[in-house]
Amino acid sequence: MLKQIKHALSYRKQFISLLVGVPSYETYVEHMKNSHPDEPILSRKQFFCEAQEARYNAKDGKVSRCC
Numbered sequence: 001m002l003k004q005i006k007h008a009l010s011y012r013k014q015f016i017s018l019l020v021g022v023p024s025y026e027t028y029v030e031h032m033k034n035s036h037p038d039e040p041i042l043s044r045k046q047f048f049c050e051a052q053e054a055r056y057n058a059k060d061g062k063v064s065r066c067c
Contacts, residue, residue: 023047023051025044025047025048028041028042028047029041
């Protein structure tokens, strides 16, 4: 029962993150390990800051958000 609750909560967190447009740090880490093993992995804080910068301060002037 406890395992099922933890599993449901992890999906809830993932859903909310996707809903508000926050990319998954865990997915990023797995991608870097598998596809770019020789490159450094950003810390969670660095990753979040870069994701926010890319989303709200796009160089082309387009803001990637719903509102």
